[in-house]
Amino acid sequence: MARSNTPPTAKEGKTNWKAFLQLLMQANPPKLILGIALGLSVISTLVSLVIPLFTKNAVDSFSVSSISWAQISGMAIAFFGMAIGSGVSIYLLNYAGQRVVAGIRDRLWKKLLVLPVSYYDNNETGDTISRMTNDTAVIKGLITEHMSGFITGIISIIGSIVVLLYMDWRMTLIMFSVFPLAFLILFPLGRQMFLVSKGLQTETAGFTAILNRVLSEIRLVKAANAEPGEYAEGSKGIGKLFQFGLKEGRIQAMMSPLVSFVMLMLFVVLFGYGGMRVSSGAITAGQLVAFMLYLFQIVMPITQITQFFTQMQKAMGATDTILKVLDHVEEKPHEGDSVKDASQSLHLEQVAFSYKEGEPVLKNVSFTMEAGKVTAIVGPSGSGKTTMFSLLERFYTPQSGSIKLGSDSIEKFSLVSWRSQIGYVSQESPLIAGTIRDNICYGMEREVSLEELKQAARMAYADAFIEELPNQYETEVGERGIKLSGGQRQRIAIARALLRNPKILMLDEATSSLDSKSEVVVQQALQNLMQGRTTLVIAHRLSTVVDADQIVFLDKGKVTGMGTHQELLASHEMYREFAAQQLQLQDQQAAAVIPQLAEMAKHEELRA
Known part of the structure; x- marks a missing residue:
């Protein structure tokens, strides 16, 4: 049975605390800095627990004569220490949070570069970008904004309760009679907030994917007058985000008044009951004031802890999506042997492949590409x-059969070693945003001298137009090389392949989208590139491969004929039909091309 080309993730299931903590630890957090930050927060909290006792004594024995400089100095030092400790703690937590997020993003970036092509076939680019930006930002927010509040809040609540029970256990029990009611009301709302937050993250990723797709192909959008359709699609995403925002707002609108109502009711009850206790002499006025201050130190942390759990639920959802990327089966670029001799014939033996089970693209394909010779693959669109x-690039693995270099399966070699033997020039010749030098030298691990750069450009017939540019090799090409013509982009791609000096060359009909003048120049550059290399050419036009050493005719994933141009004309009916249709066009275009060939010959004489 055929194997799936979309490897499953290594782990499936609901994210838990353990997975979240493992993700944080694998990001190599600065433990010492985190410890100092949390320690300072704890000290500040403990100091804050002492302040109500100072206030109690001040209220109970208040008179001008009773105020001492020691009391004033003690209060001032306590407040000043709290402020300094809190500020340093916040900064250190931010530093730690940024370090953790940088560590997670570094792991993600490294992972994204070694994920197989099949991953990108099944996941939109914008969705993947959202993992790197939005989801990691959620985790950072948890660490920098909520972690300290959670830990210090627990200490503040426990400390305040202990002191309150010591001061007046009756009032403390009255106070706590309200909290179970509040919990029963707020817990379901918190659960709803988690579901909304997770849905919001999913929709945000989807909307990011739409933005990335449309903005990266804005010229296609405009050329096709597709603005209304894309606007409608984007508006749908905006509308979904709006609806999730409203749901979040409704939950918050319910939670905030409920919390305020519970707290207000609690204050009224405590003030009333406390006033009665003061009037009866059971407690002093200072104790009542201190009691209310401690109540604040319970109420405020409860709010912080609630926010922490809300953010924690968001972080758990973010962790889930990040782990799905990190746990995905990846390529092993350096695993395997180095290619010792790539100047050998390539053999395809009974190769079968399908992107989806039950929909074969290649069916038992077998043929040999002789070393140093040109093999052309022709056939109708969709033939594989x-x-x-x-x-051949090992973006995918055959379901059955094998591809061999000489007598060795190409799977034996490391991806880095194997791909370094291949030069690939496609129809579109993708360029990166950067300079012409950046694009020609792209992927080279060693420093490339200016002379080597110029030699590659010269052999690719790119030197003439490059040297006419104001900044020559330092000229910016724009996003995807948009500032250059199609022929110029192709010649830069050929120069890039020449600089790599590959032993195996793959040409995906590199001249099919060019005008006749550009085609003449690019064809000459390709002749330079093909010399002495094992070359495989995808041919959409037979006129470009009639001189190939071998032509393989592929139809519906099967090899239906092999031989030279003349041999296939004599033996293959569909090839004859292709030739009859396409070579007539060649005759019609010859008159336009001949003057350009003469110009090329003259230019060659001058170069010689």
């Missing part, structure tokens, strides 16, 4: 030509 290139 580009898929064959992807298998």
Whole structure:
């Protein structure tokens, strides 16, 4: 049975606390700094527990004569120490949070670069970007804004309760009679907030994917007059985000008044009961004031703890999506042997492949690409030509059969070593945003000298137009090379391949989208590139491969014919039809191309 080309994640299931903590620990958090920050927060909290006792004594024995400089100094030092400790703690927590997020993002970035092509076939780019930006920001917010409040809040609540029970256990029990009621009301709302938050994260990722898709192809959008359709799609996403925002707002609108109502009711009851206790002499006025201050030190942390759990639920959802990326089966770029001799023939033996089970793209394909010779793959669209290139690049693995270099399966070699033997020039020749030098040298691990750069450009017939540019090799090409023409982009791609000096060359009809003048120049550059290399060409036009050493005709994933141009004309009916249709066009275009060929010949004489 065929294997799936979308590897499952290593772990499935609901994210738990253990997974979240493992994610944090694997990000190598600065433990010492976190410990200092939390220690300072704890000290500040403990100091704050002493302040109501100072206030109690001051109220009970208040008179001008009773106030001493020691009391004033003690209060001032306590407040000043709290402020300094809190400020330093906040900064250190932010530092720790940023370090943790940087660690997670570094792991994600490293992972994204080694994920197989199949992952990107099944996941939108914008969704993946959201994992790197939005989800990690949620985790950072938990650490920098809520973790300290959670820990110090628990200490503040426990400390305040202990002191309150010591001061007046009756009033303390009255106070706590309200909290179970508040919990029963607020817990279901907190659960709803978690579900809304998780849905909001999912919709945000989806909306990011729409933005990335549309903005990266804005020229296509405008050329196709697709603005209304894309606006409608984007508006739908905005509307969903709006609805989730309203749900979140409704829950908050219920929670905030409920909390305020419970607290107000509690204050009224305690003030009333406390006033009675003061009037009866059971407690002093200072004790009542201190009691109310401690109550504040319970109420405020409860709010912080509630926010912590809300943010924690968001962070758990973010962890779940991040782990799905981190746990995905990845490529092992350096695992395997180095290619010793790539100047050998390539053999495809009974190769079968499908993207989806039950929908084969290649069916038992077998042929040999002789070392140093040109093999062309021709056939109708959808016959599997580009898929064959992807298998040779090892973007995918055949479900059955094998691809061999000489007598060794290419799976034996490390991906880095194998791909370094291949030069690939596609129809579109993708360029990165940067300079011409950046694009020609892209992927080179060593420093490339200016002379090497110019030599590669010269052999690719790119030197003439590059040297006419104001900044020459330092000219910015724009996003995806938009500032250059199609022929110029192709020649830079050929120069890049020449600089790598590959032993195996794959050409995905590199001239099919060019005008006749550009095609002449690019074809000449390709002749330079193909010399002495094992070359595989995808041909959409037979006129470009009639001189190939071998032509393989591929139809519906099967090899239906092999041989030279003349041999296939004599033996393959569909090839004859292709030739009859396409070579007529060649004759019609010859008159336009001949003057350009003469110009090329003259230019060659001058270069010589």
